[in-house]
Amino acid sequence: MSTPLAWIDDEIGGLRSQHLLRQLRTFCGARGVVARYDGRELINFGSNDYLNLAGDSRLAQAVLQAVEHEGWGAGASPLVTGHSGAHRLLEARIADFEESQGSLVFSSGFAANVGTICALAGPGDQIFSDELNHASIIDGCRLSRAVVLIHRHGDLEHLAELLAAAPAARRRLIVSESVFSMHGDLAPLPGLVDLAERFDAMLLVDEAHATGVFGEHGRGLCEHYGVEHRTSVRVGTLSKALGCAGGFVAGPRSLVEWLVNRARSYVFSTAHPAAGCAAAVRALELVRDEPWRRRQLLVRAAELRGRLRDCGWNIGHSGSQIIPIIIGDAACTMELSAALWDRGLLVPGIRPPSVPHDGSLLRISLNYAHSSAMIEQLLEALGVASRVAAISSPVARN
Numbered sequence: 384m385s386t387p388l389a390w391i392d393d394e395i396g397g398l399r400s401q402h403l404l405r406q407l408r409t410f411c412g413a414r415g416v417v418a419r420y421d422g423r424e425l426i427n428f429g430s431n432d433y434l435n436l437a438g439d440s441r442l443a444q445a446v447l448q449a450v451e452h453e454g455w456g457a458g459a460s461p462l463v464t465g466h467s468g469a470h471r472l473l474e475a476r477i478a479d480f481e482e483s484q485g486s487l488v489f490s491s492g493f494a495a496n497v498g499t500i501c502a503l504a505g506p507g508d509q510i511f512s513d514e515l516n517h518a519s520i521i522d523g524c525r526l527s528r529a530v531v532l533i534h535r536h537g538d539l540e541h542l543a544e545l546l547a548a549a550p551a552a553r554r555r556l557i558v559s560e561s562v563f564s565m566h567g568d569l570a571p572l573p574g575l576v577d578l579a580e581r582f583d584a585m586l587l588v589d590e591a592h593a594t595g596v597f598g599e600h601g602r603g604l605c606e607h608y609g610v611e612h613r614t615s616v617r618v619g620t621l622s623k624a625l626g627c628a629g630g631f632v633a634g635p636r637s638l639v640e641w642l643v644n645r646a647r648s649y650v651f652s653t654a655h656p657a658a659g660c661a662a663a664v665r666a667l668e669l670v671r672d673e674p675w676r677r678r679q680l681l682v683r684a685a686e687l688r689g690r691l692r693d694c695g696w697n698i699g700h701s702g703s704q705i706i707p708i709i710i711g712d713a714a715c716t717m718e719l720s721a722a723l724w725d726r727g728l729l730v731p732g733i734r735p736p737s738v739p740h741d742g743s744l745l746r747i748s749l750n751y752a753h754s755s756a757m758i759e760q761l762l763e764a765l766g767v768a769s770r771v772a773a774i775s776s777p778v779a780r781n
């Protein structure tokens with residue numbers, strides 16, 4: 384007799400036959416440019432730890448010191464007893480860093496997007512969202528019960544058409560990532576702020592992959608384009624370039640107060656551990672005091688993009704430290720990723736639903752600490768692996 388969960392085996396079989404089944408790999412040791420797996424060391428082009436801070440002993444020290452005073456668990460949600468001096472300090476430091484009136488720390492960037500979007504828009508409102516926005520934005524839009532209008536990726540004209548054609552609404556919200564997480568391209572932020580102003584909409588920019596990397600002070604792509612003060616809400620994460628965990632929102636004091644009351648992923652979730660906040664405070668100091676990390680990263684990224692293009696790889700419109708190699712077919716992409724793995728390089732293959740159908744790609748995440756030798760090894764292995772994997776698909780090459 385089949386069990387009520389028997390359908391799962393069928394579904395998994397279906398994913399496997401389409402080369403879409405994902406499996407966890409278990410790594411050991413601190414993260415960094417070298418990943419340790421099953422007794423092997425691989426050069427790691429798969430982490431979002433762009434400034435090489437995740438394994439930095441100074442962050443570990445900050446955690447240890449804080450744990451001695453505060454213990455580990457926060458014990459309750461922030462509005463009950465979970466909010467501590469460490470949270471308060473981190474929120475003040477984020478506001479200083481972001482030059483915003485206030486900030487609020489969530490247990491993840493995912494929670495920050497979902498909670499904030501739902502607190503800003505609801506039934507009777509409209510959200511305008513880029514088709515390649517992150518899953519946390521998509522879920523926030525869906526949960527909000529607002530009308531969601533999706534525009535073609537990075538297409539300001541299409542967005543303007545949708546804004547012009549939409550009937551009057553109580554509130555309007557435009558949402559976009561700044562550096563797109565899978566393709567590494569940059570949102571047209573100056574155009575987005577213009578449209579938000581012209582159509583009287585709020586603008587939420589998700590800086591998950593730009594915080595700590597872009598801008599003179601590392602505040603992100605809004606700083607880079609000089610549009611911070613024309614952006615209503617900025618969401619960031621502590622978990623990527625900052626090497627910690629948790630997410631945040633930066634904006635006016637009234638926004639923070641509203642989120643404390645209305646963001647359900649904040650109100651109904653146990654506060655982030657205080658020691659995690661202490662690590663993030665330290666990470667923000669390192670972003671401030673060691674600007675060479677982000678500068679070197681972006682110089683190296685521009686060099687690598689040029690080299691990959693010269694080799695004939697299709698890297699799309701990447702303008703950041705995230706560099707896709709667009710292959711198209713999922714099976715082919717995974718084969719190439721496996722061939723690189725066999726040569727000691729960890730370059731994840733990204734398949735649907737993280738990317739659109741027929742848009743599978745290898746995602747290279749550059750880290751400030753990747754050496755020239757590591758990058759040469761990557762370029763050489765890509766050349767060899769593409770021959771071994773016998774890429775026949777025409778989209779694999781320009």
Ligand SMILES: *Cc1c(COP(=O)(O)O)cnc(C)c1O
Pocket residue numbers: 491492493494496517519560564589591592620621622628629630
């Ligand atoms: C990773 C990511 C998030 C979520 O951040 P976490 O802190 O990992 O939960 C949100 N938005 C984008 C664009 C991301 O890439």
